[in-house]
Amino acid sequence: MAFLTTTQYHHLSDLTQLKSKIFTLAEQHGFQQAAITDIDTSKYFEQFSQWVEHGYHGNMSYLERNQELRKDPGKLHPNTSRIISLRYNYLPEGAQFKSVLADTSKANISRYALGKDYHKRIRKKLKSLCKQINDICEQGDFRVFVDSAPILETAIAEKAGLGWKGKHTLLLNKEAGSFFFLAEVFINIPLPIDEPVENHCGNCNSCIKLCPTDAIIAPYKLDARRCISYLTIENNGPIPIEFREAIGNRIYGCDDCQLACPWNRFSQTSKDLSFSARLKLDDISLLELFNWSETEFLSRLEGSPIRRIGYQNWLRNIAIALGNGNSDKQVIDALKSKANTENSLLAEHIKWSINRLEQNKNVIKSKSVTPSKTEKLIRTIEKMLPRDA
Ligand code: B12
Numbered sequence: 304m305a306f307l308t309t310t311q312y313h314h315l316s317d318l319t320q321l322k323s324k325i326f327t328l329a330e331q332h333g334f335q336q337a338a339i340t341d342i343d344t345s346k347y348f349e350q351f352s353q354w355v356e357h358g359y360h361g362n363m364s365y366l367e368r369n370q371e372l373r374k375d376p377g378k379l380h381p382n383t384s385r386i387i388s389l390r391y392n393y394l395p396e397g398a399q400f401k402s403v404l405a406d407t408s409k410a411n412i413s414r415y416a417l418g419k420d421y422h423k424r425i426r427k428k429l430k431s432l433c434k435q436i437n438d439i440c441e442q443g444d445f446r447v448f449v450d451s452a453p454i455l456e457t458a459i460a461e462k463a464g465l466g467w468k469g470k471h472t473l474l475l476n477k478e479a480g481s482f483f484f485l486a487e488v489f490i491n492i493p494l495p496i497d498e499p500v501e502n503h504c505g506n507c508n509s510c511i512k513l514c515p516t517d518a519i520i521a522p523y524k525l526d527a528r529r530c531i532s533y534l535t536i537e538n539n540g541p542i543p544i545e546f547r548e549a550i551g552n553r554i555y556g557c558d559d560c561q562l563a564c565p566w567n568r569f570s571q572t573s574k575d576l577s578f579s580a581r582l583k584l585d586d587i588s589l590l591e592l593f594n595w596s597e598t599e600f601l602s603r604l605e606g607s608p609i610r611r612i613g614y615q616n617w618l619r620n621i622a623i624a625l626g627n628g629n630s631d632k633q634v635i636d637a638l639k640s641k642a643n644t645e646n647s648l649l650a651e652h653i654k655w656s657i658n659r660l661e662q663n664k665n666v667i668k669s670k671s672v673t674p675s676k677t678e679k680l681i682r683t684i685e686k687m688l689p690r691d692a
């Protein structure tokens with residue numbers, strides 16, 4: 304393709320050709336799909352601001368800030384006229400969803416977080432992509448984002464046509480399910496825009512029914528304060544008692560609404576090995592993780608997204624999960640060994656778990672007991688995702 308300057312984009316055919324070249328470059332950088340939209344997200348903003356006004360965002364105060372940028376993303380970078388919305392698959396091969404859901408002694412870590420932190424990994428790819436776009440069009444002006452700015456990423460992707468917003472609020476794609484990250488390139492070139500796709504949720508309510516904490520309070524509406532992803536990752540305070548049992552063995556994030564979704568039958572595994580499980584985090588016992596020292600936590604999880612919750616919240620989450628498991632002596636001893644921690648928040652969670660296990664001693668013998676929603680989810684996975692079971 305000839306070298307183009309922005310002032311030369313008189314013909315739609317030039318822009319169409321450039322768009323197609325950009326998509327090819329995106330694919331070469333490991334993105335599975337790209338689509339273009341304009342910078343008007345005002346239609347979605349109203350719902351977003353009402354959501355925040357209701358307080359559904361809990362203590363994620365960053366969602367209260369920079370509202371004018373969410374409404375008008377063009378303000379984030381001058382001269383932006385288009386957004387390239389991109390999809391990047393993260394599901395590792397052999398995700399073993401079933402075994403971690405069924406075995407209460409194992410740690411259930413959200414599958415996006417088993418390997419390297421996606422922010423850095425994808426940002427690097429976006430930067431390199433922009434450099435190559437710049438090589439074919441002079442005066443290109445770019446800014447890249449991946450879960451890093453006050454923008455409505457799912458709304459942008461939906462508008463661009465990368466998929467539709469499912470009732471669980473994530474973006475869904477007919478050919479690829481939902482196990483992917485979203486990223487954006489803001490660009491000053493008026494590339495031809497793509498059209499949104501139809502919503503294919505239909506009468507299905509599977510994600511709403513199988514969410515362990517009833518966090519999807521209505522179709523397309525999530526109360527983050529009830530969501531296990533929020534409770535285990537974003538929340539720095541105590542985990543409310545009412546959700547502790549339902550959390551089960553989920554110690555970092557939650558994949559259940561996605562696992563319940565029939566469209567994830569078509570989910571694609573990632574070819575990017577940086578998202579493969581390190582340290583056997585896809586098949587590791589809660590007890591082993593609980594016994595890590597702070598130094599081990601920090602060094603072993605270097606470069607992992609998990610590290611950012613900090614050691615105390617890591618132990619808080621595992622303590623709850625241990626309390627939901629079997630009353631093994633080893634487990635109770637491990638909990639007791641950390642019960643005198645100076646961190647009163649952690650101490651309270653450990654105490655909750657010890658009390659629960661002591662009370663259950665005579666009730667639960669050796670069998671793993673999983674809550675009924677999880678059992679239903681396991682049956683759904685066996686039917687729908689045998690490949691990843
Ligand atoms: C805050 C946040 C969270 C919060 C709140 C989640 C939420 N659903 O709002 C918590 C911590 C709970 C969370 C959890 C997860 N997150 Co998160 N999260 C974000 C973040 C930073 C902002 C989302 C936001 O603004 N939420 C507020 C809601 C109100 O806004 P909204 O979802 O965009 O939708 C509003 C409008 O767009 C509009 N709308 C748009 N389309 C439609 C269609 C209809 C029909 C209707 C009625 C309305 C509507 O209405 C909505 C208001 O109700 C984004 C990144 C970003 N900057 O966008 C990632 C992001 C949404 N998260 C992501 C992921 C992967 C997750 C988890 C799967 C991680 C995990 N495994 O634990 C879970 C999934 C939980 C779930 N069911 O949503 C990915 C989703 C990728 C995808 N396929 O869609 C994102 C896009 C990050 C990324 N760059 O990849 N997350």
Ligand code: SF4
Binds near residue numbers: 519530557561
């Ligand atoms: S991530 Fe888990 S807790 Fe949150 S909405 Fe989905 S199923 Fe519910």
Ligand code: SF4
Binds near residue numbers: 469564
């Ligand atoms: S589980 Fe059903 S309702 Fe929920 S997002 Fe998937 S298709 Fe839509």
